[in-house]
Amino acid sequence: MSNTDPLLSVSGLHKHFTQNDGFIDRLFGADETVKAVNGVDFEIAKGETLGLVGESGSGKSTTARSVLRLDEPTSGTVKYDGTDLTSLSESEMKEMRKQVQIVFQDPASSLNRRKTVGQIIKQPMEIHGLYKGERDARVNELMETVGLPPQYSNRYPHEFSGGQRQRVGIARALAVDPEFIVADEPVSALDVSIQAQILNLLTDLQDEFDLTLLFIAHDLSVIRHACDRVAVMYLGEIVEIADADELFTNPQHPYTRALLQAIPQPVPELARQREVLEGEVPSPLDPPSGCSFNPRCPDATEECTTVDPTLDDVGGATGGHKAACIHVDEFDRGAGVESMKQAVDERFSIENFDAEPALAADGSGEGEQ
Numbered sequence: 001m002s003n004t005d006p007l008l009s010v011s012g013l014h015k016h017f018t019q020n021d022g023f024i025d026r027l028f029g030a031d032e033t034v035k036a037v038n039g040v041d042f043e044i045a046k047g048e049t050l051g052l053v054g055e056s057g058s059g060k061s062t063t064a065r066s067v068l069r070l071d072e073p074t075s076g077t078v079k080y081d082g083t084d085l086t087s088l089s090e091s092e093m094k095e096m097r098k099q100v101q102i103v104f105q106d107p108a109s110s111l112n113r114r115k116t117v118g119q120i121i122k123q124p125m126e127i128h129g130l131y132k133g134e135r136d137a138r139v140n141e142l143m144e145t146v147g148l149p150p151q152y153s154n155r156y157p158h159e160f161s162g163g164q165r166q167r168v169g170i171a172r173a174l175a176v177d178p179e180f181i182v183a184d185e186p187v188s189a190l191d192v193s194i195q196a197q198i199l200n201l202l203t204d205l206q207d208e209f210d211l212t213l214l215f216i217a218h219d220l221s222v223i224r225h226a227c228d229r230v231a232v233m234y235l236g237e238i239v240e241i242a243d244a245d246e247l248f249t250n251p252q253h254p255y256t257r258a259l260l261q262a263i264p265q266p267v268p269e270l271a272r273q274r275e276v277l278e279g280e281v282p283s284p285l286d287p288p289s290g291c292s293f294n295p296r297c298p299d300a301t302e303e304c305t306t307v308d309p310t311l312d313d314v315g316g317a318t319g320g321h322k323a324a325c326i327h328v329d330e331f332d333r334g335a336g337v338e339s340m341k342q343a344v345d346e347r348f349s350i351e352n353f354d355a356e357p358a359l360a361a362d363g364s365g366e367g368e369q
């Protein structure tokens with residue numbers, strides 16, 4: 001599916017937000033800095049899908065928004081096809097956005113409820129001045145591509161189910177023939193069986209249009225089938241990056257293992273064996289000293305509170321398996337890994353992936369919520 005040239009190369013990316021709580025803080029200049037993204041490096045080869053996974057608050061969306069300059073990066077470089085996006089003017093960036101599109105998590109809020117789905121899909125073509133005189137035909141074609149009957153192009157988003165609305169969001173992203181799509185939690189708001197259909201659609205479209213994808217999810221099982229490589233993010237940093245198969249069979253960082261163990265286990269005995277990841281991602285306003293995962297890590301030692309094992313140079317489209325943890329070599333990952341792998345495979349079984357498309361021509365919405 002992929003070759004080795006990076007289409008996207010992100011290096012030393014930081015995004016810090018400045019907060020001041022009120023008038024007194026502002027008066028005394030008592031700003032606080034939220035280090036939402038704190039030195040992230042990765043590369044994505046053309047035609048590849050990189051999964052970016054981590055709990056809520058780990059910095060995934062801010063990374064994606066900074067890459068696309070929807071949030072202005074604090075520092076770092078984002079090279080797309082050799083061009084540093086951080087150095088482009090607004091108009092040059094607008095031109096670049098033809099090639100780089102985003103699919104959002106919640107199709108209910110990301111689609112304008114006052115516009116028909118036809119108008120929604122047409123809008124990016126209007127903004128970029130593409131397909132003049134052919135836009136209606138292209139809307140119909142795109143609706144078919146994503147599994148929606150074109151005759152419903154004059155309906156409004158609320159007349160569709162969640163999965164169908166996400167198909168509209170995908171059609172909108174495809175409208176300007178992008179090369180690269182950021183899918184930010186595209187299935188998190190959907191039922192499991194619908195998730196599989198949308199994942200299936202995205203992987204089919206990737207093959208059909210030779211797309212490169214950055215696929216964001218908080219649930220590792222979701223990206224199992226969709227990604228070539230996976231980067232695991234915690235408190236603004238990438239703590240592990242590896243080929244997807246390798247990451248699932250040989251997770252090295254304790255946080256990756258905890259995320260794998262959080263996947264629902266169909267077998268009760270296996271479910272009992274797992275360690276539960278307690279607490280939440282700490283506030284980036286007040287990060288722990290040493291390894292940022294140490295307060296929650298079952299394997300943490302005194303050393304972990306002082307040594308910061310930040311990963312350097314985690315990029316590289318074929319960059320190998322890297323994990324930021326000073327104890328990686330000492331872990332016994334044991335039999336639990338195989339059972340976790342089974343749980344992932346069962347959750348997204350082949351039957352789910354063979355499910356029918358979204359909306360029957362009679363509007364019955366077969367298989368969707």
Ligand SMILES: Nc1ncnc2c1ncn2[C@@H]1O[C@H](COP(=O)(O)OP(=O)(O)OP(=O)(O)O)[C@@H](O)[C@H]1O
Pocket residue numbers: 017019034035036054055056057058059060061062063218283284
């Ligand atoms: N505009 C902002 N101002 C201040 N802090 C922010 C802003 N946007 C995000 N943050 C903070 O940055 C951190 C990372 O947020 P981000 O949304 O990137 O995480 P995430 O992994 O995508 O989580 P989720 O899936 O919940 O969106 C969080 O602590 C969040 O509160």
